[in-house]
Amino acid sequence: MKTPGLRFLGIALVVILGIWAGLKFHAGQRAPDAGVPVPAGVAGAPDPKEAAELAAAAPRPVIPAKLPDFSLKDLSGKPVSVESWSGRSLVINFWATWCAPCRREIPLLKTLAANWEGRDLAIVGIAVDYPDKVRAFAQQFKIDYPVLTGEQDALDLAAKFGMTSPALPFTVFTDRRGEVVALFVGELHRPQADFILSEVQSLNDERIGLPQARRAIAEGLEAMANKHSG
């Protein structure tokens, strides 16, 4: 009787220890940002996992099919409507003077403006910033394409492109009918810009349709990313 009792006790002990160790290990694995203290119980500091789940569950803002009508002030303070570029493809770059990647994009945008001059494409900068800062910056960096500025009105416009949680830079590409062909979030580089613009040109020349252009851009960017990461 003694041996089966001890045997049962031993097995039970193993099971209990195993469950306990497993639970503890699991709890450790679930700890957010293991090893990094996580602020808790403070307004505006959501649990990261909860926040990520909320972000994933929230309906994704859909980018408008057509360029929304808008008007913002230029560097001289004069209101300019997007209608000014009606009939032309647009590269609308949202940026700010305090944003390093935005600043890094300026030479590329200047090059694109020069390369496409006299053709049916315009580069438009929209600075989400204070006008005096933008003016000084535009002079210093010799920005030669049109720049519009705005604060809350520019943020409202960004939200119309689905950028409800503002982040810069991002760039909107449209065809000459004002259809949104691509939206590129983050710093734009030459290969991606050239590729998207070649698809926009194919669309403008009616060699492909809008769905094909969008699909080609999505697939092309993915292939470029894979090549880059590989």
Added chain:
Amino acid sequence: MVGFFLIALLLGAAGTALAKPWWMRGIDSNETDFLPPDVAFRVAARIDGDVLKVRWVIADGYYLYRQKIEVKAESPDLVVATPVLPPGVVKTDPYLGTQQVYMQQVEAAVPYSRLDAGAHPVQIKVTYQGCAEAGLCYPPITKVVFPTAGSSPVAVSVPPYPWEGIAIIGGACAFLLAGWVLRKGRKLDIPS
């Protein structure tokens, strides 16, 4: 355990390979691999004697600018001094110059005094601004923060590693104990 980690590593590698790169964006949805700003930068504060400790936890691949951090009093009876910040990492950008930035986390010490202690809860307004290394910046973020009382850190840290060690040792002890219990009372049947 090694197998477990190998699988975890393989799954992690597969996940990374399958994840869309940060600059591949769908047109129909605003899909982005960038974190929302409140996930990239998390802020909390605690009262530590006559100093408020404001801590930011910064996601991997993101950074905060030292120069853009501000802490101001929000409660009417609160007076806060200029935050004392540790030196940051020097980051030089050809288009933005040299800046000090923080990665992973930073804690500001903010000496404070109260004109009418206890009349109002302590509230501060913090402003900060940061970017993702991958080429995206967030506008300055301003938040009202309620520092928690007590000198013990509000930050909760549950590193998995000690439990992992306990699990290994516990498992090994249980195995040996079970072996000893099961073997006890038995005689080895050794042919003579």
